[in-house]
Amino acid sequence: MSSETPAPGPEDVGAARITTARIEDEMEQSYIDYAMSVIAGRALPDVRDGLKPVHRRILYAMNEAGISARSAHRKSSSIVGETMGDYHPHGDSAIYDALARMAQDFSLRYPIVDGQGNFGSVDGDPPAAMRYTEARMSPIAEELLADIERDTVDFQPNYDDRLEEPGVLPAAFPNLLVNGSSGIAVGMSTNIPPHNLGEVVDATVELIEDPDCTVADLMEHVKGPDFPTGANIVGRNAVHKAYKTGRGRIRVRAEFEVDEEAGRIVITELPFQQNKARLVERIADDVNEGAIEGIRDLRDESDRDGIRIVVELKRDAMAEVVKNQLLESHLERTFGVINLALVDGAPQVLNLKETLEHYVDHRREVVRRRSEHELEERSDRAHILEGRLKALEQVDDVVETIRDSEDRDAARAALEAEFDFSEPQAEHIVRMQLGSLTSMETAEIESEYEDVTDRIERLETILDDPDELDAVIVEELEAVKAEYGDERRTSFIEDTGTVTHEDLIPEEECVVVMSEDDYIKRMPLDVFRAQNRGGKGIIGTALKQSDRVSSVFRANSHAYLLIFTNQGQIYQLKTYEIPEMSRTARGKSAVNLLDLDDGEEIEAVVATEDLDDEEFLTMVTRDGYIKRTAVTAFENIRSTGIRALTLNDGDELVDVEVTDGTTDIVIGTRDGMAIRFDESEVRSMGRTARGVYGVDLREGDQVAGVAAIDEDRHNWVLTVTENGYGKRSDLDEYRPQSRNGMGLVDIKTGGRNGSVVAVEAVTYGDHLLAMSADGQIMRTRVEEISTVGRNTMGVIVMSLDEDDEVACVDIVPERVYAGDDAASVDGRDVDGSDVDASSEHGDD
Known part of the structure; x- marks a missing residue:
């Protein structure tokens, strides 16, 4: 017998290819492969063009078949067949469902397919069979495919390697946000709402021009989702959260x-x-x-x-x-926002800024590649035109050389040798027709050559200068907005629900108190009855040890309040959101209501019920700056506040008044000076402006407050000092001056009076609400305070304990008290004549 090992049979060869694997490992890897296939290849949109593969392939198949917005409609079955046969190896029903949705004006904010026939309805009716419907691209869909033939995006082999398909479309607008997307992958899902094209374009331009802008800045443009079916978004907080985190739950109401x-x-x-x-x-x-x-x-x-x-x-x-x-x-539904999209092939939850950043990066790449492609084409054309011009300069010699040559190849070689033409130039000249040698043709070539060289110069500038490239992107975005932009369909309404918290709160006038340690509360105003001047008042709040009252103001419980802080921020709050507590309660920490920074204190409050769109908010700072800004600039205030004015280092906002463009301004200082001037001397400025000088302060002096005087409504200027003294003075005591003067002496300060706390414009029936740093509140009619001239000491207004001082005051207008304490007001004859108006010391 032979000792040689027998050759392996077919069975042994097959066994050699078998490897041992743990079944759980194999199942895990297979499932991961399947999951990634679904995630990247079917269910999630690309952040760059906002499309899933099926939508992208449908549009590209239509483009390749010439089914544009200007062509005739084509049977949907034909489009589905082209897409399925060349690019999308899945069932025809899946492709047709995607095609039909792209044509539904109730599903897409800007449909990208122009359908003809029954493509479904808002009642849930399915589309008619694909053999009955017809479709073509809508005009805006062509913006997604624009310049695709100019090497703007990468192509990849189709499923059977016969053709190539784009991995992404050039997308001349941020389609992911404009039309939104929804889909369920393995272990994750996306649900992106549609938006208004104009708002998204404006936000994209803002990001290009200011790369350091925040999500909040972009939200100044993108107000919220804009659904094709309109309806109303309830509240804004959920929208803000969705834009900042990529996730949120938005209530939509019919x-x-x-x-x-x-x-x-x-x-x-x-x-x-x-x-x-x-x-x-x-x-x-x-x-x-x-x-x-x-x-x-x-x-x-x-x-x-x-x-x-x-x-x-x-x-x-x-x-x-x-x-x-x-x-x-x-009539109300919740839209769960999950802003999940593919970034470089991997799923990622994106906030508003990140979404637009990826789109802008994509457009920069598209414009760069397009410019390079066009530059190459233009350079080739310029080279040919240079050859033609050179040939025309020596036309007789060139013609003779071509005529003397045996064939085209010989003519081309002779031109290259005798006239130093390049091969492309020589080839072009050989193929020229005699008719192109006319003088008119020569002029046209010269004109074309000039246009081509100008375009080459422009393309080189775009490629060399990133700002120029961005300018091209902005220009193209603005063009898309101008062509397809429209008004919002979805509105915003307050988050009122069916039975609101506001419905359970009586509408009443309140006193709001805030301390330096940021404790805040509200109390009914009628708790504090009017007293004669010089009273001590009653306890208005309980304070922690070392805490002091910082502000007091009057507001209606249902009013929106514009709250200004010493750091120049403005917040918006409903009065009833401030907890109601008793006089002896400490209050609630304001950090639960307002996003205040350390050291930030409330300095002024304006009720929006008192405003109209033609009025202004006039602000003064401690160092004497004054600024006037239109009320309309404060229409959209974020929960974290917005900037009301820019302050110099060390300066603080002191007071705010509402003006109408025709009033006079009186600025009072801590040392008792006052200046009056027409508000028109302060031009209207934007929110972030610093303002201009309103008063020339003496060394060590500071602004105490500002009063807006309407001579048809006000009778006096009321001044109150920190030691509880004050006075009324007739308006004509304050002669108008030019802005930024030192002003006139208003009241004597120091000694008995201390520094000025507030300056207010008042009339008959107004009430003064004064609060001490230790928490005492006193309310008195302004007629109780004597009328005296300027440069006097005034009279006692509020009696204070030792080491206590007046912290803040507010004026309660006469209209708030319709009938309240009317019997105790001595008609319209109360003028302070019981006090010697010429006295410098007044009445203690």
């Missing part, structure tokens, strides 16, 4: 009108992605089951012009109650 006289509720807009037919069915079910009472009829009168659902009420039904029941169960 638009409706309650017509109590006709006894009906008419619904005209529905939350995004709400099925109208299902909504009507559910409302009817609740009425039949008794869950909603007071409805006698329900009709869907919607047509192509829009949604109209009519809810007819019973004769004795309360419309407000029915409305609340509908809101609670049917």
